[in-house]
Amino acid sequence: MLIQFFFFFFFFCALTYTQGEETKSWKKLINIAISGAAGMISNHLLFKLASGEVFGPDQPIALKLLGSERSFEALEGVAMELEDSLFPLLREVSIGIDAYEVFQDADWALLIGAKPRGPGMERADLLDINGQIFAEQGKALNAVASRNVKVIVVGNPCNTNALICLKNAPDIPAKNFHALTRLDENRAKCQLALKAGVFYDKVSNVTIWGNHSTTQVPDFLNAKINGIPVKEVIKDTKWLEEEFTEMVQKRGGVLIKKWGRSSAASTAVSVVDAIRSLVTPTPEGDWISSGVYTAGNPYGIAEDIVFSMPCRSKGDGDYELVKDVIIDDYLRSRIKMTEAELLAEKRCVAHLTGEGIAVCDLPGDTMLPGEM
């Protein structure tokens, strides 16, 4: 059952609109599916998508919200609030609990919903429970979504969830699946800017390598401040290797302690950043971080996992990996650790990727605090 809240597309498709003196054509409607739509991250994200700040002021959108039986009434409430907000670009809101209905013709799938870890739950259990959700959603995407759907996985453990999802969607290019590490990149930029006493926009070329867990590697070797390598601007190597790295890795946990809940608003902002970075050209010489499929990567990272790496986009929704990065011994050793973790996670979900029997030999617990 899919409930349509409002549906004004038919009034506008192929029509024109007037802004000031100019008459412009509307672009073709974009279908955006969101799972976990009644949660706090989505509550921020949906209103950002509807306001036009993600896809632009001349791009009508349809929101397709996936919830659960438990959250269905809340979803109705969200849809009502979207109605009450009178967003001119929002042409359709529909809500449902069946991914095969909600993902129909999706151009973007933002997979936010995931089960949080309950008390006493082992990490292997969490990987299995969430993995099943993402296997199912991968199958649904494969069956009904646009053949070029772009998928951003936010629900944790997001790298391995993205891997499971793409393995269950063989008819969609594996390249189209992303695990969100943009919040980590943003946090790293913020800390480098504060340390150097510059505004954020002076910090560029920041890569988050690997898993969205505490093994993630914020790369200060290739990062730049005002176009100069960070290590020439911030000469405190101990700070970079220890404090900075840990501050980025553990920022979410500090926030939860202060704020009493996880960082929904800044996560939503980073999802906006991630989408925008795929639909607008990456500034010359810069790059963005995203957890993407490793097939054919130039960094020597194990194939067939989802690993955060530096990407550049022409603004067509697609990306290419950046080639001109330096990897020194320090960086290589850190990358190896986060790679080992992702390979272990992969073995642990083999039953969900169609690769045989799962073997769970996970290293120490490195879940991000927000995801426990």
Next chain:
Amino acid sequence: MLIQFFFFFFFFCALTYTQGEETKSWKKLINIAISGAAGMISNHLLFKLASGEVFGPDQPIALKLLGSERSFEALEGVAMELEDSLFPLLREVSIGIDAYEVFQDADWALLIGAKPRGPGMERADLLDINGQIFAEQGKALNAVASRNVKVIVVGNPCNTNALICLKNAPDIPAKNFHALTRLDENRAKCQLALKAGVFYDKVSNVTIWGNHSTTQVPDFLNAKINGIPVKEVIKDTKWLEEEFTEMVQKRGGVLIKKWGRSSAASTAVSVVDAIRSLVTPTPEGDWISSGVYTAGNPYGIAEDIVFSMPCRSKGDGDYELVKDVIIDDYLRSRIKMTEAELLAEKRCVAHLTGEGIAVCDLPGDTMLPGEM
């Protein structure tokens, strides 16, 4: 104690920035003070303010967040999330619990914080408790804010809170104080559009008259759809007088039941709409609703209260009342009821407006469900 989180204004003031080929000058920084800054409405609103969607893409802003001792750690969390979002226009975030510090030089004060009604609390008690907060904040604004500060009161009961606030700020023009009824206006527009089967932007000239309570009067007499009076488009008078009116009045309550919490996101959207409507010219022939001081109003409404009425702005932050509205017997009788309620509320807070001893002869309980 006022904690400054980041402060980049000095890098940019009076400098220029480059966008594409053009070089533009930054505008002067706008100071925005927000009370109840750790709450859910603020959590949406702050990120909207910071993203530039309210004051525009070339307008740097400073956010000054007022919280309580209890919410101070949460405020730190909010400030950290704002940092992590790398908003280029956000030049300063400071947090504090003393209104005399936080409101310093405020150009805008968005007063969102208010105590919700506890179990068994009488409405008179709520008026008194919240009234004291707004009396104190009025004094602080009077002492330290910009002499032309614009104040939008969101915390309920917002009309009477705004009255108390302006009475305690005699050095600031009473005209600068608003009680938010924009969410009610948006809801009314949405219902009229859905009933008529048109898109929202075809609905104009919608006034909410009176108190932001269930006595509010959504005006379908002066409202238009595609420039034609609503009553000529929707000929179902019974629906307009009964269902429509009640649907708008009780929308918040229905939402709380569905969603399990009050409508923070759409309230924040309506605050954005309210501010934008004061800083951009009102479209020719249209108007917006705001709860404003009644001195010298042309509708025969009692003087010296805060009453929602139709306003038009030149986009300079100021407004004028609309003169060409029709008031028939039905509308007049409804306006009288909401006026009587506001006069009773005023008598009930006389001790807070400097007008003697309070007499609480409140009519039946008409608090909006979200505010109980």
